[in-house]
Amino acid sequence: MTTQRVPRPQPRFPEPDTEPFWKATKDHKLTYQKCNDCNTVVFYPRRHCTKCGSANLAWHTSKGLGAVYTFSVVVQNRNPSFRDLGAYAVGYVDLDEGFRIMTNVVGVKNPSTDVKCGMRVKVKWEDQPGGEISLPLFEPA
Amino acid sequence: MANQRREAAIVGIHEYPLRVVGPDVSAMHIKVESARKALEDAGLSWKDVDAVYDAGEGGLGGLEIADYFGFRPTVIDTTAVGGSSFEFQAAHAWRAIAAGKAKVALLTYGSTAHSQSRAIGTGGATGQGAPRPQSNMEDPWGLTLIAGYAMVKQRHMFQYHTTNEQFAEISVATRLHATRNPEAVKAMTDLAFVGTGEISIQDVLTSRMIADPLRLLECCMVSDGGGAVVIASRDVARNTKKRPVWIIGSGEATKYPENGGDITVSAGAQSGPIAFAEAGVRPGEIDIAMIYDSFTITVLAILEDMDFCKKGEGGAFVQGGRLKFNSGKKPALNTDGGGLSSNHPGMRGIFLLLEAARQLRGESHSQVPNARLAVATGNGGQLGSRHSTGAIILARD
Numbered sequence: 001m002t003t004q005r006v007p008r009p010q011p012r013f014p015e016p017d018t019e020p021f022w023k024a025t026k027d028h029k030l031t032y033q034k035c036n037d038c039n040t041v042v043f044y045p046r047r048h049c050t051k052c053g054s055a056n057l058a059w060h061t062s063k064g065l066g067a068v069y070t071f072s073v074v075v076q077n078r079n080p081s082f083r084d085l086g087a088y089a090v091g092y093v094d095l096d097e098g099f100r101i102m103t104n105v106v107g108v109k110n111p112s113t114d115v116k117c118g119m120r121v122k123v124k125w126e127d128q129p130g131g132e133i134s135l136p137l138f139e140p141a
Numbered sequence: 142m143a144n145q146r147r148e149a150a151i152v153g154i155h156e157y158p159l160r161v162v163g164p165d166v167s168a169m170h171i172k173v174e175s176a177r178k179a180l181e182d183a184g185l186s187w188k189d190v191d192a193v194y195d196a197g198e199g200g201l202g203g204l205e206i207a208d209y210f211g212f213r214p215t216v217i218d219t220t221a222v223g224g225s226s227f228e229f230q231a232a233h234a235w236r237a238i239a240a241g242k243a244k245v246a247l248l249t250y251g252s253t254a255h256s257q258s259r260a261i262g263t264g265g266a267t268g269q270g271a272p273r274p275q276s277n278m279e280d281p282w283g284l285t286l287i288a289g290y291a292m293v294k295q296r297h298m299f300q301y302h303t304t305n306e307q308f309a310e311i312s313v314a315t316r317l318h319a320t321r322n323p324e325a326v327k328a329m330t331d332l333a334f335v336g337t338g339e340i341s342i343q344d345v346l347t348s349r350m351i352a353d354p355l356r357l358l359e360c361c362m363v364s365d366g367g368g369a370v371v372i373a374s375r376d377v378a379r380n381t382k383k384r385p386v387w388i389i390g391s392g393e394a395t396k397y398p399e400n401g402g403d404i405t406v407s408a409g410a411q412s413g414p415i416a417f418a419e420a421g422v423r424p425g426e427i428d429i430a431m432i433y434d435s436f437t438i439t440v441l442a443i444l445e446d447m448d449f450c451k452k453g454e455g456g457a458f459v460q461g462g463r464l465k466f467n468s469g470k471k472p473a474l475n476t477d478g479g480g481l482s483s484n485h486p487g488m489r490g491i492f493l494l495l496e497a498a499r500q501l502r503g504e505s506h507s508q509v510p511n512a513r514l515a516v517a518t519g520n521g522g523q524l525g526s527r528h529s530t531g532a533i534i535l536a537r538d
């Protein structure tokens with residue numbers, strides 16, 4: 001991706017569900033939750049298990065390895081944060097620990113031909129202006 | 142055999158004719174004019190309305206909507222689940238009428254999305270409004286609405302080897318229907334479509350890429366517009382002007398991203414079978430399929446999920462012009478021209494009910510001879526993330 005003139009939309013706070021996730025990104029830690037009662041992986045972050053309703057969740061750190069589940073290469077975006085980027089890939093990555101995250105797939109010459117469903121990827125952090133959070137992008141592993 | 146329940150029927154319809162309105166026309170004006178004309182179509186009057194359904198798109202909430210119209214309803218339902226709000230509302234109106242809580246239910250829709258230049262499809266997240274868990278996880282990535290649907294198409298092509306040519310069949314069929322509908326032709330003219338005639342599969346494949354793998358001619362228009370539907374009890378329907386169109390089945394569901402989930406499956410996989418089971422009909426018996434064509438993938442996924450064909454076989458199912466009104470095969474798809482080529486002001490669900498009713502009355506511009514059964518399947522939100530799919534099955538006597 002080329003330099004952006006307008007910063008991307010950022011996560012905003014207070015937002016108590018996702019704040020712990022974003023705080024961890026400052027140290028380049030990709031975190032997810034798991035239910036201590038039924039072992040279900042919970043993502044996006046919440047304070048309850050989506051399978052059994054339990055409030056007994058624990059945070060874990062992902063190795064940052066996974067596979068592209070699906071994606072689109074955006075050619076036209078009227079949002080100023082993205083308008084000048086050129087074609088970029090937005091999609092879902094399935095992490096090996098069992099959670100699915102929306103992200104950008106970067107580090108390829110031509111996203112339209114070089115990104116594939118099922119492709120192995122690893123996290124690549126993009127520190128954001130202000131230094132408080134970092135965005136987990138993914139590139140070919 | 143289709144169930145013979147005759148509790149509530151669509152008795153009045155109106156589609157606002159313009160897709161580009163002037164600066165002095167508001168969404169509420171479109172709703173009110175459509176209400177008046179739908180009531181006239183039924184032979185009913187303003188004072189007959191005792192149940193009001195509203196998705197809030199006109200800017201008024203449940204406390205204000207009856208106030209603005211001047212109704213005194215005792216059923217007020219503000220179900221707002223995006224584009225399929227009207228299928229959900231029709232289901233609720235049927236239940237309220239069957240329970241004896243109302244006799245004449247009014248559903249209205251109005252939008253000036255085009256005139257306000259709302260960048261619905263390509264606007265992406267703005268990072269504004271109160272933060273929510275979902276927005277905090279999704280806003281940074283530049284996901285446009287169209288890209289959300291493109292991700293579903295991408296996965297469908299990967300998982301089932303569905304081709305762009307097969308997806309294009311949906312655009313080609315709906316455009317044929319649009320060319321026969323004067324309001325759709327005017328819409329395409331007023332919205333400065335490159336051409337307003339029939340299109341070929343090749344035209345779709347060579348149209349501009351918007352969000353790979355979705356091209357321009359696979360995407361709905363952004364128009365102004367609206368409409369109204371009047372649903373009435375059996376007793377009222379006996380004396381209305383037009384042939385009643387009975388509601389005989391309904392299903393409602395939402396779906397959202399799940400770890401390990403299958404993005405190619407819509408909420409229609411949950412709501413569709415419920416509606417068909419209630420109606421006592423099989424998908425193969427349906428003459429008219431009004432399926433929310435926000436994008437080609439929306440139609441293909443929902444056809445599969447409602448069991449018109451097996452999951453993954455939608456591409457083969459739509460091939461060979463099958464969906465055209467004159468193909469001789471069932472079902473005919475979006476015979477008004479659809480969101481792709483007739484009318485899409487943001488929440489298209491009401492138009493699905495309107496054209497289904499026209500077909501079962503024998504009033505369509507692309508009339509299927511002796512059409513007896515129709516399904517209206519709305520889809521709201523975003524197919525690739527959280528969305529709603531509501532199905533209404535309609536029958537004539």
